[in-house]
Amino acid sequence: MWWQNGILFLYTAALGVLFIFSAGQAFLIYFYLKAKKKPAPQKPSLPLHLPKITVQLPLFNELYVTERLINAVCQLDYPKELLQIQVLDDSTDQSLAFTKKLVDDKKRLGFNICQLKREKNIGFKAGALQHGLQQATGEFIAIFDADFIPEADFLKQLLPYFRDKKIGMVQSRWGHLNNNYSLLTKVQGFGLDGHFSVEQGGRSARGLFMSFNGTAGLWRKACILDAGAWQHDTLTEDLDLSYRAQLKGWKFKYLEDVVSPAELPATLNALKSQQHRWTKGAIEVSKKTFENLWQADVSKHKKLFGFFHLLNSYAFVFVFLAAVLSIPVLLIKNAVGVPNWYFPLLGIFALAFVIMCAFYIVAFYQSHRSLKNFIVTFLAFVSVSMALSYHNSVAVLEGLFGFKSAFIRTPKFNILKSEKPVKNIYANYAFPLSFYVECALMLYFVFGIVAAYHFKDFALLPFHLFLVSGFGILNFYALKDRMKGKA
Structure with a gap:
């Protein structure tokens, strides 16, 4: 029948x-395996004159992890006078006052740190990043979500790769602070390890379109501005900006050996909300990007892998x-x-x-x-x-x-x-x-x-x-x- x-x-x-x-x-x-067989290229050295860097910390009602994050960022091994820390705080609860106290304490210790609160929370994270970008004094922009604890040498590990003037963004690997908390977190860590080894590693090694993962990466400010800055018409502003930047000719670099520890979602509803945002946002970006991707002056090979990347x-x-x-x-x-x-x-x-x-x-x-x-x-x-x-x-x-x-x-x-x-x-x-x-x-x-x-x-x-x-x-x-x- x-x-x-x-x-x-x-x-x-x-x-x-x-x-x-x-x-x-x-x-x-x-x-990925082909790249692994090759001798590791010599790591470029730090520039003789270190540039100014702005670290952006987008927050929204993060009572439990804000202190941990701010403490970690203030322990970054980088000269205080060259480091600007922006706490992009759109909080609507008691965490706002708690964060202000933390920021004031760090100011008294000599850190160039400020808490930026918008009158209206327009555009969520993308809107907050764009608001901070307009006041950023750094030549480079580092971004950390509230659940991350960057290692002290993070900036000095990533910065040398920007000696190549075409590099617009360098992404580190995510680590997992609570991988063994439950079977649910083990499963998440397992899946992310595959993404951050084979997928990001393979794309980066081949020079294919890859994505900034929304956090634990370092951007060249000029790259963000040239690509049209942060936009909030999709739920995955990181993937959106990544493609706009690479379609402009900027190159991305992924460093598998530099690990930025983070907390995995500990409840099922938290995991589902994250999956929903990532999945739906990727579809929104694909609809926004396909026409520009096919018209881009890049190889058919690169277009094809970009096409399937966006359709994943x-x-x-x-x-x-x-x-x-x-x-x-x-x-x-x-x-x-x-x-x-x-x-x-x-x-x-x-x-x-x-x-x-x-x-x-x-x-x-x-x-x-x-x-x-x-x-x-x-x-x-x-x-x-x-x-x-x-x-x-x-x-x-x-x-x-x-x-x-x-x-x-x-x-x-x-x-x-x-x-x-x-x-x-x-x-x-x-x-x-x-x-x-x-x-x-x-x-x-x-x-x-x-x-x-x-x-x-x-x-x-x-x-x-x-x-x-x-x-x-x-x-x-x-x-x-x-x-x-x-x-």
Whole structure:
């Protein structure tokens, strides 16, 4: 029947698209490993005359981590007279007065530090950065989000690479202060390690378009201004400015060996709000950027990888589509039957999973963790990533169809001080609508497991086990956070 053929076609198409995305990841693995085989280039030296640098700290209601951040920035190994620190504080609660006291204390110690408070919080983080940029005296701009603790040598590690006048931004790698706090944070750290090893490393080594990650990077002020400065028409102002700058001819550099520690989201709702912002924002940037990308005077090779980079978030839609359709496909196969060649042909798409394994194995070897730890964390990461495909698919569709939403900050807990943080006044512990949908989806894929045993057809069983496990993990942390909120 036509609807059965339609389901099989959509299922095959979804797997095919995911295979194409994975092929792009395979190239990044190759670029990264090829660069690793080459002798490390000699690090450029610091300029004889150190330039002025402005450090921007965008804050919004960060009661728990502001002191930690300001203390770390004031310990940067750089001459005080050449360092301007801007606390871009749009807070609306008691943290505003607390931050003012911290800033005043540092002023008395001789630091050039100021707290900038806007009358209206227009443009959220991008608006705050732009407001600060207009008053920045530094030739270079360093940016740290509230959850970061920069190392003392951060500026002296990144600054030498700006001897190349075409370098507009240098990005450091993110470290994880609370990686072992929970399975949820381990999974996040695992995924970010893959991004900050293979993806950022491969793009940088090949000279492809790459992104500033919103924090823990150093910009040439002239690059920001030349690219049109900070704009707030997308939720990912960092990716937006990155492409505008590189399309102007500026080069970016990524330093894998320079690590900037940060706190990972400790609750499920915090993780989801972050994922929603990153996913939806990437779609908004892709819509804004595609025309300029294709018209840019760069190689077709660079355009192609930029195209897939901007489209990465769409992969969530096809993961979710393949997941939902897998059970009807199982039923059609056993109730109606399909051509003998169909499922052997789909076996080709299993290469996508092999490539994903290779992607994270390569990143794993860079982190020198135990094999046992890798296997457990990898399986959990795959499960949670599949389960998050529903939530992130919604974000993709919102970005695609222009649905407007506010910039939702990610609450920080200062978990560095304690593995059992106090209840966070900023955290949202309520059940979102997605919780009920994800409960239903978990039961849906439990049915898929039951159907596999009923038909004695186990080809899709591993897929459904990943999905049940993933939705189970999400639901467990939703319930755990809810109980914490009521405590």
